[in-house]
Amino acid sequence: MLRYGLRRLGWAVPTVIGIVAVGFVLTHILPGDPVQAMIGEFPAPEGYAEHIREKFGLDRPLPVQFWLFLTSLLRGDLGYSFAHNAPVTDIIFTRAGATLALMIPSLVLASVLGVVFGAIGARRAGSRSDVAVTAFTVSGQSVPVFWLAMMLILVFSVRLGLFPVTGMTSISAPESGFGRFTDFLRHLVLPMVTLTLAYMTVVARVARSAMIESLQEDYILTAEAKGLKNGEILRKHVLRNSLPPIITVIGFNFGYCLTGAVLTETVFGWPGIGSLFIQAVTNRDYPVIEGVFVLSAIAVVLVNLIVDLLYALINPKIRRAHAVA
Amino acid sequence: MLWRRPGRRLLNNLSGRVSAVYILVLVIVALVGPLVISKDPSQISRSVLKPPSPSAWFGTDQLGRDQLARLVDGARVSLLVGVVAAGMAVIVGVLVGAFAGFFGGWLDIALMRVSEFFQVMPTLIVAVAIVALIGPGLFNIILVIAMLSWPQTARVTRGEVLRVKQLEYIDVARCQGRPEWRILLREVIPNAIPAVMPLIALCVAEAILQEASISFLGLGSPDTISWGLLLHDGQQNLLRAWWMSVIPGVATFITVLAFNLLGDSVSAALNPRLRLIGRVRRRVKI
């Protein structure tokens, strides 16, 4: 298990270096002034350009430049945004909370609902409920997330007036306490529903095929011959054996979920990293763009690493094999 | 002969048939529509934000431009981006996958690592970051989308090449002393292609969605009308003009859906085995 973990970690490191390399190529090598790319189009103080040139060794050979770039990133230095007048790392971390508050419940809900929907489809492949599940998942993958968000606003906020249109809090909300929390929840519903819908179809699709596969296995016959009830077979035998591919997909599509979060935040004016990113794009605030890119990519790698370890944990073969080895 | 039966099976599949017809109609509309519709999609007028009416079927936008004309014009861009980007992605993916699978070893490991890297990345964030830095423009957007969507094709091709390369006739070709790259190009890749076919349609669907997202975020070139741009304008006027967001959104949704369904039916048509499994799989009903 430990060895397996270390090996996965060994894979993650070059991937992170790859991400940094892409960031480096974007700022240093592509046509355009690298200094400009690292300051953005906001007026910077006198001499700051000189400082950047110095810091990243822009007159030195490319490998040296890459090394300087890499080490400054490793120190957590993502540059300084003059649009916000703050270090990029700080800006991103103040926004991270809102994004996590949106993403974590959506991810959890989408995973659970995705598995449930997948099970409904797999239970009787080819039946009417299965066709419905399949139609739902294909539609979910075809609908632009941001448009889904807009339609939810039109229906539930504008038409029915159930939820606020944008933002994370109302100005009129109480400063603290329970009232503030319910206010937050009311704002959370629509963005969360959007993200959940978009993501759960991905999970449902994989869960369905994984469960159909697992229902094919011989041990299901044994379970049936024992006289187990259908629900029991589904929960204890089918689900457990379908979990590895499902978990892999949940991790594999974390990047997709981040993308969805960016779009959802933009439509709902949710003050997270996504809107920060889009704002930065509009402002040509390059250090923030670069920072969000690098950090989100690293987050994706980390999540996939965790998923790989989880995968090993629920798969006794890997667990034992590596414990013995 | 090999292709006739899948073709018929594809036509037997209702969703595949409907999707194919829809796509055909859409292509015709995109090609001849602007000639038929007399209105100029960029013509500003004083009738601003007018809801759908007999004079403007799909209403007008904040500058009084006719939404129907813009929608038809936008279909061109969306389809163009979708098809060109998907085409590039599939070609790159087939080549990468074929090389990785055929030559194996370190090349394989490295190429697959790279493709996995691209697959897990938050594509939109990467795309937007790149477009923001290299500048908007149709070609840049196509390039970025293609760059981010080849990995799936590469993986499928690689798997297929691994299977094909151990078939006996490849050994026969080897024994005839044919050079490796020729075997790869003449024997291996053509036999791996059928597995890739369904991905073409799926890639187009993905590319149309990507383009819509990028343009929606305001990163498309402002003078090219695309459905993403219409949705961008639609969001700006969401509370005042529902038609500006509903109509282009429905168009995008249905088009992407059609390509996805087409891809699914192509794969069902090419793999009758899967269908049989579908039947046998009903073995256990729970």
Added chain:
Amino acid sequence: MSAPILSINDLQVTYHASDRQVFALQGATLKAGASETIGVVGESGSGKSTIARAALGLLPSGVAEITGGSIAINGRDVTGLRRRDWQPLRGKPIAMVFQDPLSFLNPVMRVDRQIGEAIRRHAPQRSTKDRVVDLLELVQLPASVARSYPHELSGGMRQRVLMAVALACEPSLLIADEPTTALDVTTQAEIVKLLRDIQRTLGVSVLLISHNLAVVAELCDQMYVMYAGRVVESGPADEILSHPGHPYTYGLMTAARSLRDADGRYATIAGDVPSLAERFVGCPFAARCPVAMEHCTQLAPPPTSVAGQANHVAACWHLVEGKGRDDHRDIAGAGARHEGVQA
């Protein structure tokens, strides 16, 4: 006499594939009473496994269809039962041990949980943990196996675990579908011995399905010989083995008795197992039968008692036409000419 635990009468099962049909069972009759050991012998594709699955309502739904005949459990007709209604009948009166012990055990569940599930389902009042150990002991496995995963066990151990799972249901009839096929010869012998021990100590009936005549001969009192979806001969095992009534049975016995004959050839029955893509009009064995007569291919022979024994029945025209026992043996002997691959 009370009703038999399992009674299958003239059962017919058809599999529907997308482009063809397979008539897997074309009329099979079988009975299993209390404390009996019954063997079903036949080549692969003869319908043995189909019978076993039909008895537990485990035929692939949507693919298999019962087109005729009946199944009764403890006297209750269960032929047309829906899948949901089968569930309470599984395990307790009839439990099943499957062929391939690895694929029939859940790979991500420990052994104790897989056995425990069956205990909780059928005997919830007992302490599961102790019972698991008891059952493992019964199938002669150490208690430490309880905490193992299937892939950590040997083939023979897995087969014993599967037996423990089946016994946990406290069945009165244990169906063992080719329980020794996936194992090596010594392990096979152990499993057969274990089956016999279990049958004696617990008094359960055992229905053993095998292509291996020797295994069946060793273990069973009653015997059914299947060919091409039909039972061609049935009766007490001793009776059948000493006086086979059907040419096919005789061929099987000769093939089993001497793997090679004097010329160093493998003893086989000439010809191939027929495909089951159509229903047979006459005797299914006619095409391979060395003593086939003209009307064998046209009319199905009725079950006829062999050598005056009422409980020993075979379906062969030669019996109907009243050939003497010795005559018949000559005929059957001719059918067992040694042909096949050079050793």
